[in-house]
Amino acid sequence: MDHFVKWFRNSTPYINAHRGKTFVVCISGEAVAAPGFQDLAQDLTLLTSLGVRLVLVHGVGPQLAQRLAGAALELTHHEHIPVLPAAALPALKTAIGATRLDIEAAFSSGLPQTPMDGAGLRVVAGNFVIARPVGVRGGVDHHHSGEIRRLETVAIRQMLQQEAVVLLSPIGYSTTGEAFFLQTEAVATHAAIALGADKLIFLEEGEEEADARAGSNRPDQLDPGQAERLAGAAGFPPARRAAWMGCIQAGRGGVPRAHLIPRRREGALLQELFTRDGIGTLITAGKYDVVREATVEDIGGLLALIAPLEARGILVHRSREQLELEIGNFVVMQRDQAILACAALYGFADEDAGEIACVAVDPDYRELGLGHELLAHLEQRAWTRGLRRLFVLTTQTAHWFIEHGYRPARIEDLPVARQALYNYKRNSKVFLKTLEAAPATRRP
Ligand SMILES: CC(C)(COP(=O)(O)OP(=O)(O)OC[C@H]1O[C@@H](n2cnc3c(N)ncnc32)[C@H](O)[C@@H]1OP(=O)(O)O)[C@@H](O)C(=O)NCCC(=O)NCCS
Known part of the structure; x- marks a missing residue:
């Protein structure tokens, strides 16, 4: 009991600090497919109960790979950008649709004895991201691979004001009515900057990331310059680079705090946000001094x-x-x-x-x-x-x-x-x- 009281008291400054703030949280397709996703959805619901305005951005890695494989297609890359031919578009649409449904379902559960009981949370997804085609680069047509053109920030803010969770997918629509595949991390970063979010949070994948910071080389806090040097160093895992670069860009774009948190560690999100030392890596441009x-x-x-x-x-x-x-x-x-x-x-x-x-x-x-x-x-x-x-x-x-x-x-x-x-x-x-x-x- 003592431990609980002490812990609860110590978390008060964080509860106060987070109330009314906008957080953009980016999760991978793996996170949605994982057995523990319901727990993560509960932790995110808890954040909204404490007054956090939540924008959730999801990836579709495994969901898309599975559907492409079913259609005997493969996602290729050119200069680190995916090339999505028109034939692969149905696979992308069904992968995104299914992932969205899984997320909506997880947020809709309201079993008694769980943090979701009575939460009545609304998840809103829609045409919030306007995209344009990547086009032809180095002679290669990227077809339905796109870049973000802008975000419908007014509409997103309205939804957040109504206490809905805004769900963004790695897809955007062009003014010509076509759909384009976007990089998940870029959607999250762009959203955090455009909305003037208080935090951008990436839940990182990777076995080694499941280790507590104390047991790994995970740095506690970096400024964007230090993070850039680290992410650019030889041997830095390529799969983690997009999230790190997103945090760096967000830091330089005015987002006060960007967090990289090991997703596989149970309760990592809450530990990062409500304990004194956190558990992940904080990238903050505030440390000029x-x-x-x-x-x-x-x-x-x-x-x-x-x-x-x-x-x-x-x-x-x-x-x-x-x-x-x-x-x-x-x-x-x-x-x-x-x-x-x-x-x-x-x-x-x-x-x-x-x-x-x-x-x-x-x-x-x-x-x-x-x-x-x-x-x-x-x-x-x-x-x-x-x-x-x-x-x-x-x-x-x-x-x-x-x-x-x-x-x-x-x-x-x-x-x-x-x-x-x-x-x-x-x-x-x-x-x-x-x-x-x-x-x-x-x-x-
Ligand atoms: C005390 C001092 C070091 C605080 O530095 P600072 O960088 O302004 O402090 P912070 O930004 O961390 O904190 C600011 C808060 O402290 C409060 N504060 C500042 N001086 C205070 C004082 N003398 N008594 C009580 N509160 C004080 C401010 O009102 C502010 O409160 P708020 O955020 O609720 O408005 C600075 O005011 C100073 O240099 N004072 C003169 C030297 C001195 O008194 N040193 C201590 C003797 S060892």
Whole structure:
């Protein structure tokens, strides 16, 4: 029970953060055909119950392959683009039709004792994607293979507003009334950008992807540049490239967060969205700022940042010499060449304790979460160094620390060595946070 209560409380910030947001979730045809699809549909239903506006994009890989094989046809590729002859179009239409029906059926179940009980969710599919033919490339006619021209975003938004799940298939219609086969990942990426979605989520296939991140080399968080380097490296699985490139493109196209989640891992979607560290890889362009250890070269920038705060009595005065001596304790957040923020962690290793000090954000960059990020970074550092009790002494910023989980403490609670240095004239308030688990690496 304790575990449940703790887990539920910890998930609250994520529930609040996701409410009213638009998520584009891309699943493969394999996911729909898999025995666990009903569970995935339940997890997606849960998202909508928590107020998420859901656009679901599905693939048709195995469904199409099966029907093409039945018609003694095969999908060929030219320059990584499928070539879909007119003879294969009926197979595509039946594959998409059948997959849509399976999805609609899964979302319609409402058995008692399941999360679907009483959900009454509507799934809406339609002619939301306008396409044009790929045409002839390198002398090869791609026939019914198409590219996305635009999305009917107004119509999709109306459906989302009515709390329906919008279902998009890898097919688009041209203004001449023809149907064209589209790449599923491209539909999802395009939809996320065009709708200004808050998240683009790919549920990735692959046995190795079923491993938890801890047991694999799956990176936790990347910016689009890092993700591009990784996806472009030799040995990167070609089957995963389209989803990765979609996340990169979405990140650059203004989608704040793109997630790659192992589909075969039970409950991966919920773990990614409602736990502190997630389970997949998050690609976010939000990380323009580099947090790094300070060096003596930063002292000029540090002084410029903290001197005005020292003058106002918010921070304790530190001379240039003192900063030089203590520079190893400082981290800075840098954008281009400018130092936007700094903070320090002083360790008292024999007491498993640390002091957070000198947290300062350039006034032009306040209230953007930089202070939060820096504090989270120092808490991570403290955790890795085995420091479990974190102190902070402050005169004017008490509430900010309280909001970050720090609780009032007494001077006697400070490490003995720090008590001796306590400045009674300054009369700072003491706050303490006990780290019980590794601090979160991601914000809600
Ligand atoms: C405190 C400080 C580091 C926060 O940095 P930041 O990047 O603006 O913080 P975040 O964006 O993560 O958080 C902003 C939130 O903190 C609140 N906040 C900022 N300063 C606060 C303070 N002194 N007391 C209480 N809340 C404060 C803001 O109102 C905002 O709340 P909201 O999102 O509910 O509107 C920054 O204001 C600063 O440099 N202050 C001067 C130096 C200082 O006081 N340092 C601490 C002494 S060690």
